[in-house]
Amino acid sequence: MKNILINLFLLVLVAGSNISCKDDLIYSDLVRDNRPDIPVTFPGTDTFGFNPFIVSSLASGGPIQFTLSIPSSSGRTIKEITKVVGGATSINVGTLNSATSTSAYNPAPIAGSGTTAVFTTTIADFKKKYPSVSTTPAALPNYTEIQFLFLVTLDDGTQIVPEPVRVRIVN
Numbered sequence: 001m002k003n004i005l006i007n008l009f010l011l012v013l014v015a016g017s018n019i020s021c022k023d024d025l026i027y028s029d030l031v032r033d034n035r036p037d038i039p040v041t042f043p044g045t046d047t048f049g050f051n052p053f054i055v056s057s058l059a060s061g062g063p064i065q066f067t068l069s070i071p072s073s074s075g076r077t078i079k080e081i082t083k084v085v086g087g088a089t090s091i092n093v094g095t096l097n098s099a100t101s102t103s104a105y106n107p108a109p110i111a112g113s114g115t116t117a118v119f120t121t122t123i124a125d126f127k128k129k130y131p132s133v134s135t136t137p138a139a140l141p142n143y144t145e146i147q148f149l150f151l152v153t154l155d156d157g158t159q160i161v162p163e164p165v166r167v168r169i170v171n
Helices: 002-019 093-098 123-129
Strands: 053-057 063-069 078-087 116-122 144-154 165-170
Touching: 053 063, 063 144, 078 093, 078 116, 093 144, 116 123, 116 144
Parallel strands: 053 165
Antiparallel strands: 063 116, 078 144, 144 165
């Protein structure tokens, strides 16, 4: 009889806890999507459920080009790509925030043109800036990846950090 009462008490306790708190769907900054009002997209990139990427071949000289674009319906234009950082796929927004004019990939802002801005470089230039980051494709899966982060400034001074983009380096 004592076990039945304990089990009944626990059942009531569990059932009561499921209905005792109202979920107001307001969460802290740590558990919500941080989406900008104006999204920055990367036309011409591919993705397989993760960060957008392009493929660059060492045999073709390793060109890297990302076009950053915002919707024309936003009413804004891209003033510049203020800061760019590159590195292994472990870089994050902290890397971007702590980058100085000497440690950032670009020594000066890259001007935008309307709703787009274009970032262009090569794997050789990347290797000069970040010599410790491997750009040699692994035997399997026959590629390696590097990553870039951008700080984009719009014409009204709004700054946006879009999602990271990657370069898949193949032979």
